[in-house]
Amino acid sequence: MSSPLLSSLLTLLESGVDLGVTACLIALLVLHRDSVKLHWRRGLVVGLLVLGVVVPQNLTTIFYISPDRMVGDLGPQGLEEIMEGAALAGVIIGATVGTAARVIWYTVITCVVVAEWQRLRPDAPLLGQALLARARARPLALALGMGLLAGALSAWIFDLIQVDMGQAIELLQEYFPGLAESSAGTRVLVALPLGVYAALVEELVFRGALLGFLLRVGRERRWVVLASSVVTSLTWALLHLSVTDMPLVKLTQIFLIGLGLAAIARRWGIEAAILAHLGLNLAGLAGMLVLGS
Numbered sequence: 001m002s003s004p005l006l007s008s009l010l011t012l013l014e015s016g017v018d019l020g021v022t023a024c025l026i027a028l029l030v031l032h033r034d035s036v037k038l039h040w041r042r043g044l045v046v047g048l049l050v051l052g053v054v055v056p057q058n059l060t061t062i063f064y065i066s067p068d069r070m071v072g073d074l075g076p077q078g079l080e081e082i083m084e085g086a087a088l089a090g091v092i093i094g095a096t097v098g099t100a101a102r103v104i105w106y107t108v109i110t111c112v113v114v115a116e117w118q119r120l121r122p123d124a125p126l127l128g129q130a131l132l133a134r135a136r137a138r139p140l141a142l143a144l145g146m147g148l149l150a151g152a153l154s155a156w157i158f159d160l161i162q163v164d165m166g167q168a169i170e171l172l173q174e175y176f177p178g179l180a181e182s183s184a185g186t187r188v189l190v191a192l193p194l195g196v197y198a199a200l201v202e203e204l205v206f207r208g209a210l211l212g213f214l215l216r217v218g219r220e221r222r223w224v225v226l227a228s229s230v231v232t233s234l235t236w237a238l239l240h241l242s243v244t245d246m247p248l249v250k251l252t253q254i255f256l257i258g259l260g261l262a263a264i265a266r267r268w269g270i271e272a273a274i275l276a277h278l279g280l281n282l283a284g285l286a287g288m289l290v291l292g293s
Contacts, residue, residue, distance in 0.1 A: 010242040017238045021205065028112045028209055035115035036108055042127050043114070047107030049200060054102055057193040058095035064190070106201055113204050113270065116212035120220070127270060136271075143264050143272035147279025150257055154280075155287025157253075163246050188285060195281035203274045206236045206258070207265040215266070225266070233258025 029036075036043070110127065117126050211232045218224025237254035241247040257280065265273040 006247075007242060010247055014239050014241060017235060021210070021235060021239075025109060025112070025205065025209060028116075028213060029108060032112045032115040036111045039111040039114040040107070043107040043110040046110040046127070046200070046204070047103040050106045050197065051099065051103050053193040053197040053200070054099045057190075057197065058099060060190045060193075062091055062095065106204060109201075109204055109209060113208035113212060116209060116216055117270065120212055120216040124269065136269075139268040140272050140275055143268055143276040144279045146260070146264070147276035147281075148283040149279075150260065150276075151280040151283025151285075152287050154253055154257075155284050155290075158244075158249075159287070161246075161249070163244050163249060191285055192282075195285055196278060199274055199277035199281055202236065203261070203265070203270060203277050206232050207261055207273045208270050210235070211262055211265060229259055229262035233262060 114126055117124065211228055214228035214231065215224065218228065233255050236258045237251050240250055240254045244250045261273045261276055264276050
């Protein structure tokens, strides 16, 4: 099978999984439509956190984007300038609308997460309340440390077996040539908001809404815990297939990390899983920078 064909199939698979996850979230929103009224304050806090990481990401995208890549060679200089301006305006409008949509979406998803875990464990502190409890400092620090260790180990193993980040990096360099030519420090600053965003929203979706729902429905029976962790981790892993030239290696890595994050969420809460995921992303980014991957 040719590499372009394999890449297309993996992208198609990711798109299908993404649509399936979105459909499940919409179903949970319908199921918990009353929870939006009850938990909107905590949902809004998370929505504002999403806003805080998406805006820098959008600004850097606009700054480094290539107008030539968007409009191509149209001939007369004046026409090119007009089209480049229109394309840039389209990017700005799209970024604004997309940011607003994401903030609203993850605000209501947070309400679903709170509703699921409060029904599952009514006495457990959740999303903000846990951070204020002094007794939570140690498990949250342990979760962050475990994420840092997993990220550093992943970066080292990927460098050792020479895993190439593949088309994801190539597309970034094609669309954002200014970023590819910038310093390593600049690239890290651009990537940081994306790492924070991924840690926040992916944990809300996979370990918050989906895992919480499966555990609650199954009443946390032993086999339900195992099956729910496997299903959510595998689904999460399938969304990362096309980012390297070794999809099976990436699938295995993300699946195993997903099982660990599921265990952390069950034992220490969603905040701990978010911190562990954040540590994973930060250590992986630092490791690739140090190792030159």
